[in-house]
Amino acid sequence: MAPVIDDLSKRSDLSSSSSSAEGAPERPRPEGDEGITVLVVDDERSNVESLEKIFHRENMRVLVAYDAKHALEQIRSRRVHVVLTDLMMPGTTGLELLRAIKQVQPEVEVVLMTAYGSVEAAVSAMREGAYDFVEKPLKRMTIVKSVRKAAERGRLLEENRSLKDEIKLLTKRELIGSAPAFRHVIEVASQAAPSTATVLVLGESGTGKELLARYIHERSGRAKGPFVAVNCAAIPETILESELFGHERGAFTGAVAKKDGRFAKATAGTLFLDEIGELSPQVQVKLLRVLQEGEYEPLGGNTVRADVRIVAATNRDLLAEVQAGRFREDLYYRLNVIAVTAPPLRARREDIPLLVDHFVGLYAKKNGKARLGVARAALDRMMDYAWPGNVRELENVIERAVVLSRGDTLAEGDLPQALAMAESAAPRPLEFPVGTPLEEIELRVIKETLKHTKGDKSLAAQLLGISTRTIYRKLDGVDTEG
Known part of the structure; x- marks a missing residue:
């Protein structure tokens, strides 16, 4: 009921000049307050006063309003955990107030009370987002328990949201760098992203090929669809075809039920095929059909249209693989419509301080530590190192150093001994x-x-x-x- 909020301020029966409609002043909280703020809404003053006394005895903070309009004003201006409102009030009902509250402050829990209880009313209230529905005459322990549980639910939901946000922050991977070689890659990826073209991401292990694939997906017309990543080298050759294309029940021994493959799971999104050079000749043929005809066949099934965009990656020289007869030439050219090469870390050494700063902050927070500084000697050592494992190796080194560091500065001694003994990578x-x-x-x-x-x-x-x-x-x- 979208217009409820506006209607609340327009109805004449909610704009009474009576001082009671302004809401009672807030009373001081007793010692031992448990942090719960409850807003009591009822047009009968005696009910409001009784409930106010009950909640004060329970060391709760109490706000009151005698109509829906002033209840909403309180919610907009104050931190409220639970609203306890009468269902039948002149003008705007408790159910309408519930709908308005969920539009203004969805996180506020609402408990409805009424002397005219019915199953239909309770079901309707729950569907609209009410936490509980209690009948009058109210029992002290019942109403206190309901409000406490509603506040606890709100607290748990808030903690859950906060935890999800923190996990998302800690697991979010970013493309970080300003070196010319890196900027060139980002420019190409940004231009390729909005298109429908297949992209081939090249580069050594640990250079961030999957991050580049996600970057392309998130800036494409398929960003709202799924991003499904498959490491072709990590799946046994005997089941890779089924993993990619799916199978029907009875397609082979052990296929006791139908199973969707990664192509089906990536519908309307992007399928990232990492280590594409590891595909067997049989799977290469089926993948070529997808790229040419836009369709595939699950094992034992009928032809299915493939609504996916493919981004592939490899650390191999695919052209050399073609010349050696291990990779189909026609598939190579279908994949290599737009090629992007992720530069190794040794080719973008000026980005090392940026990456170090990012990973230090990330793993300090993840391990519950204060933000660490980085000693000049430690940074110089990392700038001189060759980083054969690229950004992935740098990340692992920083995580280890942050965990083992005992001071407020990441020192040269916190770095692995192998790194300290390595030859300089400076050209x-x-x-x-x-x-x-x-x-x-x-x-x-x-x-x-x-x-x-x-x-x-x-x-x-x-x-x-x-x-x-x-x-x-x-x-x-x-x-x-x-």
Whole structure:
């Protein structure tokens, strides 16, 4: 009943000039207050006064109102845990007040009381969101118990909401960084997100490929749909086909019931296929059909339309896999419509302080510790490290350091010994004699960059600000090991 709130202020029977309609003044709380504030609403003063005395004896804070209009004013301006209201009041009924309260302050619990109890009225009240429905004449212990339980329910719901918010905050993964190589990836992902194109996310393990996939999903037209992630390498080959496409009852030995696959679960959303290079030839064929025809067949079932967007990821060189005959060429080109390469941490070292700060704050809060500072020596050590495990390794190192740290500053001694003993990952400066031909300088820079990126030409092109085709052209016929 949407217009109830406005109607409450317009009805003439709620704008009486009687001082009783203004609500009684708030009385001081006795010592030992339990933190419960109850608002009593009834047009009969004797009932209000009796209930007020009862709740004061129970060390509760009591507010009163003699009509719905002033009850709403109290709710808007004060912190109220429970409203105890009469059902039958002149003008606006208790049920209408209940509806208005749930629109203004949904978290407030409402207990209705009436001398005209009926099953129909109780059911209606519960459907509208009332916590309880009690009949007059009221019994002191009954009404106190009902109000206490309503307040406890409200407290538990509030704690539950707070806990969910905190869990969401602690588990929320963010893309953090400002390095040029990282910004380029985000720009490409942002442009690709609103489209319907299939995206292939490349990069080493631990670089955040799934985070990039989620970033694309959350900025796509399918953001309200599910994001379903599948690690193709973690599921045994013998059941991967069933996991992806589902099966009908009796499709194979042990299939005692119909089961939806990940494609069905991702309907209207995004399906993230991690480690796509691990797919068997049989599953590759079925995936190719999905990408070409937009349909698939569950094991033992009929053709189903696939309403999903696919984002795939791999740390393998898929083109090399194609050349080796382990990955279908036609599937590779279907997947590689838009390619995004997540840069390794060594290629975005300037982002390490940002990531350290983020993970220190995250794990300090998760472990109930005060926010830690980071010593300069510790940060320098992390800046110099090669991070073969990339951002995932950095996160694990910070979590360990935060847990084991005994002071208010994360020191160099809190870092793993292996990190302290590792060689510096800082790239060596290149020097050229005056008069070195520009072509030779370009070639040397390209080769050194490829060493830094472990042969990843796509990443090297991003770092140098040139196209991958340019790298291939410059290296054509050149020994890249020299």
